[in-house]
Amino acid sequence: MSLDVSTRSRLPRVHPRNCWYMLATSEEVGREPLGRRALDTGVVLYRTTDGTPVALEDRCAHRPYPLSLGHIEGDNIVSGYTGFVYDAQGFCVHVPTQSEIPVGARVPAFPVHEDGVFVWAWLGEPALAALRPPPATPWLSDPGWATLGDVWETEADVLLLHENFADITHVAVVDPFIAPPVLRSSPPPLEVEVTETTVSFSRTYEPAPIPAWQAELLELPADAEHVQHEHGAFVTPGLWVDRWDVRVESAPNETKIHTFRFTHALTPISSGRTRHAWRVSRNFALGEQAGRALLPIFTDYYRRVQRILETMQDVLDADGPRKEINVSADAAALQVRKIIRNMVADETGARFRGARSTGAARAH
């Protein structure tokens, strides 16, 4: 029942609101109110008696007291100070001092989507939620995949996290142990693919050894060489899905593809602060023992990344932004920035650098 309160000053940044963001894991949401912040908005999450997740603004309409500090009664939530009672749609249904409900007494209710792993909420224009299907991450609950992960807050703006996931070159620098050895060699061409709303990048590496820890898990000789393929996808401003494939010639004319899938659900809590849920799924070595071996390896890696991003945020906070030098490999990150910038501009009523008076042509 903790409240996230930003304590650090940061450069003002705006994040797209018309997007599904992960507010909590499914286990975190239950019959006790859970207070969360996302997009500078307090949200209280709980489940009704039939298990349906509810997301309301975390502030009683009568006095500025968080509903998450109250309690649940049936399908309703009761303010821990005013005693006002709200139903799952946010309508006030009872006040202690009178039988009439004050006109307009309600708190905003946010559209919610639960996929069995995460609880996603839509904090933008409520009516648009139905017109934007939430992203699907079925592998997270598929028995053909074994998944591990964690969730924490990173004291860095979500844009720094996006830029981190848009290029994996730094992995070899940050953590030589976890990094596939091919990342230290001259990389093959990077292919970046864009649509209106998504960016992905991929490249295929010539046969090379895989990290020792992975060879051990796959029971392969440490020096055996395999074709490897990386793929990263910015699915929405709240989700990255990445993949690392190792092709193994398991028998003559038979290739097995051993895949790690990396799922990163990113939620801007406020400017300069981000909730980061990460999941590493694998379609090989599905046993618990492998999971126990892998969890510390990936936790250590993502903690390193977290510290680096927080340090960058500190530099930005202390010295302000500067024009940064970009290189050819930054193409994906620049496309991600462009999509986010355009989303924010469309939502705030000012398409980037002023509304356009002309647009694309079609050849009807």
Next chain:
Amino acid sequence: MTVTTTKTIIREHETDLVVREAQTIADDVVVLTLAAPDDAELPAWTPGAHIDLILGDDLTRQYSLCSSPSKPNVWRVGVLRAPDSRGGSERVHSALTSGSTVRVRGPRNHFPLVTSSRYLFIAGGIGITPILPMIAEAEAAAADWRLIYGGRERASMAFLDELAQYGDRVTVVPQNEMGMLDLESVLGSPQPDTLVYCCGPEGLLSAVEKFCENWPPGTLHLERFSAKPQEPVAEADSSFELVLERSGLTLQVPPDKSVLEVIRAAGVSVLASCLEGVCGTCETEVIDGDVDHRDSVLNEEEQAANEYMMVCVSRCNSPRLTLDL
């Protein structure tokens, strides 16, 4: 540790889709319903987005998506057979039938629906297609909106049945019954807090542009069917130096080559599609240089801001142009 430059290839999403249905819904208008062969989800899009249909070598045409972003497994486009066109619509009508496969690129969106409490939509003929998902979204968001939809005659006007649900928010103006659209009555006096979205033939667009000159800047959003008529250039094009900052390259653009051609000849990957300054795909960030804008995408303010250019058609007035590539 050897270091060589990472070669980066940037391209738009491109895939083969199956025509699930090809239905004639008005005179000379066919609506194609497209889906992946395995009915997998297609890339997400927002109202105003369009795709390329790649109909053959050198025959690529853009069509607005007129389905709903809430249906991620199908895309729908409406195509008018235009006898005087360059052959794209003819090919769609003759070659694409239920079950056929078509190569598709995109989606991209240079006609986005910006949030507003009030909208005035103006559609001429097949220009109704991008407007359809826009009004669905405006209606869902409980915005105050109107659509004025003009066409030759009722039988030629697509989607009248789908528009019926919106009642008197929609004004249908068949020319043979009611004459031309009365733009004076809807655009004559500027309305506060209203965005105007217009798509249709060039005559309608230039008329709407003229009426909107008195409206607040940023009011008008429109989409053209083809390149905006350009003022003839008096002098011959000159050559200039081109610096690609991220790539670390300095190149020369001769009078007879476009910026895009020179970039590509140097082996640097850049997005492009229509090659005539209308689709907006090759929009590139300008770091330095006085751009000679010749596109139909950016408005006057945007061109004057000199922050972006369409490298397929626009050039440079100053001796050096520096781009973020």
